[in-house]
Amino acid sequence: MKPEKYMNPYLAGFFLGLLLLVTIYITGRGLGASGAVKSAVISIVETVTPSHAESQVFYKEYLKEHDNNPLKNWLVFEVIGVLIGAFISGLVSNRLNFNLDHSPKITARIRIASAVFGGLLFGFGAQLGRGCTSGAALSGMAVLSTGGLITMAAIFGGAYAFAYFFRKLWI
Amino acid sequence: MGPLVPDLIGNEFNFVIALFIGIAFGFILEQAGFSTSKKLVGLFYGYDFTVLRVFFTAGITAMLGVIVLGHFGLLDLSIIYINPTFLYSAIIGGLIMGLGFVVGGFCPGTSICAAAIGKIDAMFFIAGSFIGVLIFAEGYPIFEGLYKADNWGFVRVFDSLGMSQSLFAFFLTLVAVAAFWATTLIENKVNGKSNPEFKPLKIYVALSGVAIILGLSAFILPDIRTEYLQDVEDIEYVNNYKIKYMTADELAFRLLDKDKNLQIIDMRSPKEFSEMSLPNSKSFMLETLFEKYAEKTLNISKKENVFISNEGLTAKKAAIIADKLGYKNLLILKGGLNEFKKEIIEYDSTKVVIKNYNDATKRFRLKASIQIPKMIEENKSSAIPKVKPKRVLGGC
Numbered sequence: 275m276k277p278e279k280y281m282n283p284y285l286a287g288f289f290l291g292l293l294l295l296v297t298i299y300i301t302g303r304g305l306g307a308s309g310a311v312k313s314a315v316i317s318i319v320e321t322v323t324p325s326h327a328e329s330q331v332f333y334k335e336y337l338k339e340h341d342n343n344p345l346k347n348w349l350v351f352e353v354i355g356v357l358i359g360a361f362i363s364g365l366v367s368n369r370l371n372f373n374l375d376h377s378p379k380i381t382a383r384i385r386i387a388s389a390v391f392g393g394l395l396f397g398f399g400a401q402l403g404r405g406c407t408s409g410a411a412l413s414g415m416a417v418l419s420t421g422g423l424i425t426m427a428a429i430f431g432g433a434y435a436f437a438y439f440f441r442k443l444w445i
Numbered sequence: 446m447g448p449l450v451p452d453l454i455g456n457e458f459n460f461v462i463a464l465f466i467g468i469a470f471g472f473i474l475e476q477a478g479f480s481t482s483k484k485l486v487g488l489f490y491g492y493d494f495t496v497l498r499v500f501f502t503a504g505i506t507a508m509l510g511v512i513v514l515g516h517f518g519l520l521d522l523s524i525i526y527i528n529p530t531f532l533y534s535a536i537i538g539g540l541i542m543g544l545g546f547v548v549g550g551f552c553p554g555t556s557i558c559a560a561a562i563g564k565i566d567a568m569f570f571i572a573g574s575f576i577g578v579l580i581f582a583e584g585y586p587i588f589e590g591l592y593k594a595d596n597w598g599f600v601r602v603f604d605s606l607g608m609s610q611s612l613f614a615f616f617l618t619l620v621a622v623a624a625f626w627a628t629t630l631i632e633n634k635v636n637g638k639s640n641p642e643f644k645p646l647k648i649y650v651a652l653s654g655v656a657i658i659l660g661l662s663a664f665i666l667p668d669i670r671t672e673y674l675q676d677v678e679d680i681e682y683v684n685n686y687k688i689k690y691m692t693a694d695e696l697a698f699r700l701l702d703k704d705k706n707l708q709i710i711d712m713r714s715p716k717e718f719s720e721m722s723l724p725n726s727k728s729f730m731l732e733t734l735f736e737k738y739a740e741k742t743l744n745i746s747k748k749e750n751v752f753i754s755n756e757g758l759t760a761k762k763a764a765i766i767a768d769k770l771g772y773k774n775l776l777i778l779k780g781g782l783n784e785f786k787k788e789i790i791e792y793d794s795t796k797v798v799i800k801n802y803n804d805a806t807k808r809f810r811l812k813a814s815i816q817i818p819k820m821i822e823e824n825k826s827s828a829i830p831k832v833k834p835k836r837v838l839g840g841c
Contacts, residue, residue, distance in 0.1 A: 280477060280478035283477060283478075283498035283502070284498055284502050284625075286473055286502075287477075287498060287500065287501065287503040287506065288503070288652075289473050290474075290477070290499060290503035291502060291504065291505065291507040292507075292510070293466065293473060294503060294506075295506065295510035295511065297466050298448070298507070298511060298520070298525055299447040299449070299514060300447070300448060300449050300454065300462060301454075301463075301466075301837065302447070302448030302450055302524060302526060302836075302839070303448075303837045304526065305470055306554075307554035308574070311553060311571070311575060311578050312578050316582070319579070319582070330583070331585060331586065332581075332583075332585035333582065348460065348463045351461075351463035351467065352466055352470065353557055354464060355463065355464040355466060355467015355468040355470065355471060356468070356554065358467070358468050358471065358561075359467060359468035359469060359471025359473075359475070360471035360472065360480060360557070360561035361471075362468070363475035363562075364475055364480070364561065367475075367476070369562050370562050371562075373563065373564065373565065374565040375481060375482050375564060375566055377483075386565075386569050388550070389482075389550065389570040390549075390570070391548055392545045392548035392551070392570060393545065393571060393573020393577060394573040395542070395577060396541075396549060396552060396553060396570075396577060397577025397578045398581050399540075399542035399577070400574075401581035402588060402592060403534055403537075403538020404528065404535070404538070406554065407500075407542070407554060408553070409839075410528055412500065412503060412507075413526075416507035416510075416511055417511060417525060418508060418511075418613065418614075419529075419599070419601060419602065420597065420600045420602045421529055421530030421535045423602050424532070424535040424536060424539065425528075425535045425538065427539070428535065428537075428538070428542070429546065431543065432539060432542065432546075433489050433543035435540075436543060436548075437547045443547075444483065444486050444550070
């Protein structure tokens with residue numbers, strides 16, 4: 275079966291905006307994603323080397339905030355939901371299958387390396403910038419936070435500034 | 446009044462809500478095509494502006510929704526999470542993320558979404574983001590200075606720019622519409638053909654019409670906060686408005702009686718409040734009445750809310766606003782705290798001459814003038830001016 279067409283982007287945006295609004299109305303906070311990665315990393319570090327987690331400020335502060343249970347975090351539950359929701363969407367639209375998207379001009383190996391490196395930069399940047407495209411840029415725009423909008427401008431501005439140098443990866 | 450967490454919805458149940466919100470989030474992102482890296486980076490090369498369309502539409506929709514809910518008093522904007530502003534980390538973190546975007550082809554949310562439908566590149570991106578977070582965590586002592594530099598607090602952009610919220614929202618919406626139009630032209634040029642999907646359908650025109658009418662209504666209908674605060678500026682209006690009174694003697698009696706149903710709403714300044722306050726009193730400002738804190742405090746069943754201020758006028762203004770907001774069991778102290786002090790606390794039988802004066806009253810006032818100052822003294826340690834309710838924690 276052929277994969278179905280994507281939703282009209284304006285309609286998808288409208289639904290996403292309504293979802294964000296409902297989220298703010300119910301919980302008082304916005305959507306997010308990178309925070310769940312942070313919870314997972316801290317949980318892994320704590321399990322593998324508890325003594326190390328005890329000694330470093332970053333882990334210590336986080337564990338104190340979360341009653342020593344880093345996975346008991348709103349975003350962890352939300353991201354589990356994202357996995358389920360995206361899977362259901364892929365299922366109903368015939369888009370479920372294992373594949374590695376890459377431009378014909380580059381090898382699979384280069385695509386994997388660039389994905390890992392891009393993820394590394396995004397993971398690091400989201401910690402420094404206190405949130406990613408969802409948590410800082412989108413949710414920040416909804417509540418008109420100065421910091422959120424600055425981060426948004428920096429993400430998209432930065433991406434445009436660097437795009438030329440990495441064009442071979444995509445076009 | 447929103448937000449519903451943590452008062453109407455408990456913190457544990459909030460995790461269940463998070464799961465369902467996440468499901469909807471993942472479903473929408475995937476349906477929009479955010480599970481393909483080629484589509485996601487399209488806006489940086491001009492061949493596909495889907496991300497810009499979805500992102501801007503979502504941001505504008507939510508922003509207008511938040512403004513409208515706040516305008517009609519349905520959402521307490523003073524306690525929702527506003528991403529804090531740290532200038533340097535916001536810019537440098539954002540630039541690093543931008544670089545990560547064009548190199549990796551995803552952002553954290555979309556990579557999770559793509560991995561869920563089997564995209565192998567997305568799984569590697571997620572693995573990379575774990576390493577990135579680990580590097581930040583391990584190097585935290587090095588980055589901490591930059592991370593915490595130039596803290597502006599929970600500022601909102603229209604305040605930073607010195608304009609009104611509505612005006613900023615209007616400009617941002619204009620920018621979005623202009624961006625939709627311009628990027629469609631760019632996209633057509635880069636791809637050498639026009640996208641047939643963007644013909645205006647009747648349903649979209651109708652939906653936009655409804656949105657515009659709602660937006661206009663918010664501008665035309667004044668927000669209740671401004672309206673009520675203006676109403677009570679009119680002295681005649683305040684004088685003619687009927688609010689029940691409580692006399693100084695009754696208040697004294699019920700204080701001595703340690704009446705649990707008595708709740709005093711103290712409208713004096715927080716400074717005066719912390720210097721001297723009656724037992725069972727809460728410090729309020731006129732603004733506080735519009736917050737969620739008021740909803741929690743004034744709605745306790747059976748409690749009678751007695752508004753007090755020095756001269757009594759501010760208390761009456763507050764009681765009027767509370768009455769208009771729909772709160773029940775509202776009273777004001779007759780003569781204000783000044784008269785209460787004169788007749789009860791600093792009672793001197795030789796000086797004060799009051800009508801309907803008899804021996805019983807005299808004895809009662811004498812007793813009250815000794816005991817109430819003691820109660821005030823005992824209360825001193827527990828009289829904390831209103832603690833600003835903590836903002837909801839959020840962000841990534």
